[in-house]
Amino acid sequence: MKTLKTLFLLLISTVAIGQTRDDLTAKHILDSSIIFSGGEERISKIESSSINYLLIQPDESTAIITEKRKIGQKYVQSILSMKHVPQTTFFDGTMVTRVDGSSITQIKDLDVMEEVKLRTYNQIQYGYKALNYELTRLPDKKFNNFDCYVVSAKADNGYTTMNFFDKTNFRLLMVVYPNGNKSLMIDYMFKDSILFNSHIVNTFADSDEKQVLRLQHADLNVDISDLWFNCPYKDKVYTPPHIKSGEFESTNGDKTVFTRTEKSQDYKDDQGKLIMRRFLKWTNNDTYGLIDEKAIKNNDSSPESLILVRIISWDDKEYVCHWIAGKYTDTQDYKIKE
DSSP: OHHHHHHHHHHHTTTTTTOOGGGOOHHHHHHHHHHHTTOHHHHHTOOEEEEEEEEEOTTSOEEEEEEEEETTTEEEEEEEOSSSOOEEEEEOSSOEEEEETTEEEEEOOHHHHHHHHHHTSSSHHHHHHHTTOEEEEEEEEEOSSOEEEEEEEEOTTSOEEEEEEETTTOOEEEEEOTTSOEEEEEEEEEETTEEEEEEEEEEETTEEEEEEEEEEEEEESOOOOGGGGSOOOSSSOOOOHHHHSEEEEESSSSOOEEEEOSSEEEEEOTTOOEEEEEEEEEOSSSEEEEEEHHHHHTTOOSGGGEEEEEEEEEOSSEEEEEEEETTEEEEEEEEEOO
């Protein structure tokens, strides 16, 4: 990582040739930050991403955040926890819908809409550029450990953020949102030579509490079904009968075939022979728990023995879901087996 960092520092040093730091424009600062983050050419080649974070809440409880993007077009975020009510935010390109437990909300607030549009980009700096935000350089700000350039970014609808860039390498260190909430980018890593923030601290304008995100993994240019971005509900959260029970087959990852009943999921091999049984209990209208028959027999009470599954979206022929088991998590696509 240090070698890459040195290379990018050399690259960005060419951006401001012939200019003093006081003469740098907001555009130069943003462009330099994009270069440090991997460069516009590399970043522009990302068409989709699937990213997981471990979320540590102020009370030290944890959740898993899964985000999927079709860059610049669509976005979905699923937050799943053994302790807290699950939440999913859908953006299908035109509408933002939030499913919070059994509550469904169509988001019409312009600031929230704009923030979700920005989330369709992995790097917010690149989002500003792609969405033609108006950039203004503000007075520099010096903190205990950092000396920063400050740039405001304003959308056509007036949504405005303040962005703090490290003067030593132009890395984006903090974003202040219109509501006063802040995201502090503590650490980072490179995936395919593109920067992703690996340790983020979120603070809130009306509270002293902090929320911590730690990157688990990032997959780029993956095939993501449009089903992920479409909220299946209009007025209530439910799982339809053809998804609640039946025979299903995975359409991504390792081939898995199972039959789901009211009380279990029975997994079969290619010859239709039962190889594993997991007992099932619905905990919400779209969420259920699974536990292996073996775990019960062996009196296994480890966090990994219990799997929590949330069905995110579905149609007549398939569904997609997000699951967690202790520190493990993944998403899965399934079709109804014919």
